[in-house]
Amino acid sequence: MAFMKSAILVCVTAVLTVYLPQLWTKTRPIITAGTVQPGFEPVAKLFRENFENGVEYPTAGSALSVYYKGSKVVDIWGGYADSEAGRPWKEDTLTVVFSATKGMAALCMAVLVDRGHLDYDKTVASYWPEFAQNGKENVTVRTLLNHQAGLSEISDEDTYALLGDQDALGEFLARYAPEWEPGTAQRYHSWSFGLYASQVLRRADPKHRTLGQFFKEEISQPFGIDFHIGFPLELYHRYPRLSWASAYMWFKEMMSSPIMREFIWQRVKTGELGAIFKPAEFQEFMIPEKLALEQPSAYGVGTARALAKVYGTLANGGATLKGQRLLSEDVMKQFTDQAQVEALGIPDGTPIILNLGFFIDEKAKRFGHPGAGGQHAIADPQHKLGFGYVSSFLSTYTVGRDHRFHPLLEETYKCIEKLEAK
Template identity: 65%
Template structure:
């Protein structure tokens, strides 16, 4: 009986935690704004309906952007950047993109490849000799970008203090042994991918820049991309306050046990000894504390795996350029089409489970590869169901950004999925 009372109390607490904040803010007016090009009006209509019908959450805000054939065709936003303060989401509001940051980190590495400064078939140690310690001497650049290097977690905990000292961080990463024989398996390097990429970039780049500096100078500034890996302190006032239920483990378990197989699989991975997720969390130290994304001094640090901050417009523009053959409509080149094609042409779905999360994943040159409605896509999702992806066949670049983190997995959030489906339907109506 005592157990039953405790179970009921937990469930009631969970329900109140989810719904009370929504009831509290229900009286706030619904705000949506932005622009769409002719033919994409249904996307804007659905975006507002999602707020009106409770698909979007009133305690947060969101933005959705689409580039098609090199042009911006959808740029919409709504809700609140800070619901407690009543601060609406504006055109220049940014939020944390979490793991979608890794897509920008991968782009930096491919720009180096395109410039002939980095060879995918060479070993990482040929650029970074100290990396060869503890069985990593044969790890190639391609293995590292494909999450096959066995470096999904480190033997020493990574802390915020390490992010402040790139040399000390490099020493820790170089010492860490692989968790499996490199090249024999793959496992999502959720918190380490960007760190290793940045250290490698520092050695391959003639100017020895960090990845954040490289992104700023080679991508953000030349292409007017409002995305930051290392957010300037003076820009923090534009950042939306992260809210939601994804950090509530009780709610996550209750949701996961009553929904689709993907969530149940992920929950299994979290408690199974056959995956490395617990070691990933432990070795990430205080860099995974939820409160760090509310502090400007933390977002100012470079963690190219998870601390990227920007607008949906910025990420959609990047993927829109990639979908446009690597060039803007004005002829400015970001990446060669040959390198872009490698992402999907060299992707291998071997049916094996990801060592980190326990599900099947296809990772190629830093990107997740999949498809939607028969069209191949590549990109990178992030925590809170944020998204950045490209469809080269349809010449689409898409990004969804939200400050509200729900309990949905990365593959079944109705907020993004409904908007993506509406976008594809508009494309189908426009194309003969």
Template identity: 65%
Template sequence: MAFMKSAILVCVTAVLTVYLPQLWIKTRPIITSGTVEPGFEPVAKLFRKNFENGVEYPSGGSAFSVYYKGSKVVDIWGGYADSEAGRPWKEDTISTFFSTTKGMAALCIAILVDRGLLDYDKTVASYWPEFAQNGKEKVTLRMLVNHQAGLSYTSEKVTLELMEDQDALGELLARSPPAWEPGTAHGYHAITFGLYLSQVVRRADPKHRTLGQFFKQEIAEPFGIDFFIGLPLESFHRNARLMGNANSVLLSLLRGLSSPLNRQLMLAMATGKSDMSKILEVGWETVDGSVLMRPETLALEQPSAYGVGTARAIATVYGILANGGRTKEGKKLLSDNIIKKIISEAQIDGSIDRTLGLPTVNNLGFLIDEYEGSAQFGHPGSGGMQGRADPQKKIGLSYLSSYNSEFGFGDDPRFTSLQAATHKCIEELEAKRP
């Protein structure tokens, strides 16, 4: 009897410990804030409604920002940066963008090409001689940024300790053989993309900076972009606590079976038509959600996944790119000629990505997509993160959340609902103009 009482007490205590905090989180007041320009009020209303009707998760916080024709028109945030501590999401709250970081890595390469320091059609080995090992002699920079180099995973494990030593990391990447003949197929370089690009930047940049340092000094500081590839320890206090599925890629996919894209990836993995399991096997230590709340981890440069910043920052960058590569005041970030090539030179042939098991279109490091007949480029991130540019309509937007949902292909309803509302507002504004 005494044992039964003890067992019941333990069970009750466990239930109360697990579920009472969640109940408190769900009953906390809904907090949203920010600004919108006249005509975009429906976006802010929908953002709050998403928190009220469960589209947004009560245990997380989010932010959404839009630039239109060079001007900021939406800058809103809500929820909690740390729901357990009751810390609200604020204007300067930052969080991990995961693979949306790849778009910023691709931008660094594009800027170096713009300056004549890199050429997409030259071999990687022409800048990095040690790279020409084990069948990689003819790999061009274009193949690398377009996920066609066959380097979606390495022959040896990539660890956090290794990422602290750029020279040792470079040696591992240089000797790793391709998984398929470069240029014959494409497969998402989920973990290795930014690591390889940073090694290229170190050699092409006259100052021999890493990609994170280049981004900071050539993009973030000159253009006021609150985004880091290698988060300074003194900025970690602004970082949101990750919630949701950040700790399990498999759990995220299983919970996201309502997404046709997730179902396709799961099928590809189950039938051996996806390299995702191999990618995770050699690099899991570096993307395990449990390590991404450590300041020392985010301080490392992983330009594939460790980018940390605000939605406003990513929207600002894509807003500039959508505006011909210049700010509203005329300050140049990237030549319009290269921006046009991102979309115009993309090969839309329906070919299947070897990693994802899905037909994807990549060009110059950006994912190419379309919305209501208008071509866009940018990059989604695991858990629903998003950043994209629409040069035709001159829109740059970004979505960020501390709650990692099961939607990682740009089909997260939190983002898609806000995107639709934004486009509707712009259509109505344009219709009113003479």
């Protein structure tokens, strides 16, 4: 009986928490703004309709940016950065992108490869001798970036206290014993990917910078990318209040999505089901001091425009229209043309391809990296398109079809088809 009372109380609390704010925020006007180039008006129309029809969550905000052939053609945003305060999402609002940060970390590694300071097929220990402990001596940089090194169970709790001391963090990571024989299996390295990448980069980079420092000095500043791995405290006023999917929304999506059913089942088997319903997990990402730490797996903060500009530059042959080169085409071809990992999947059982730190869409020859709650960053070199989508509402759509983003993606391709048919 006590259990039933507790369960009912939890359910009632969840319903009130989810729906009372919605009733209040519905009195606020729907706000969307931004610009689109001629021919892309249907994308902006659909974006606004998403807010009008409840596809976008009323207590949050989102932004979409698209680069085509090196030029920005879509740059739109809407909703609220803080609905309680009535603060609208603005042109310069930025937010945490969670695992989409890994794509930026992978890019930094690729830049080092391009400059001859790093080789994907050399061992990690050739750059970082202390790494060769507990059976890791033959792990290559490629194996590490392909999530095959057996280091997937390292958590944020294991490493958070060490983020301010790179030497101590490096010692911990070097000592860690693989969970399987490296190179024989693949499992998504949720928290450890960016940390290991940064330790390798510190040693391969002639200036011995951390990954966050390298990104700032070699990518963010020279290319005008409003993205931060180590978020400056003085920019926190541009950060939104985060919202997250309720247990009801997870259940609703589970009933309609085979991918989500597999995700939930995997969490049941591993005893991690409760974690996805804990708001505290996301509230921690509203602490400015946490975001200021360099965690290149998940703490990256930026705009949709920043993501789209990075991936749009890569999709445009690796160079801007002004001739600035971010990455060579030879290195980028390795992302898709030399993908050796065949849909082994991540812990939720979703079939994906991971290669050199990127999610690969082998059929469409696209690459990029999503983030928790529906953050998206994609490069399509065939069509010279770069996409960035961010939202302060963390939905259930980390992988699979996102009801907010993917219709916008498809609408963009329709616009491209019409423009190229003229």
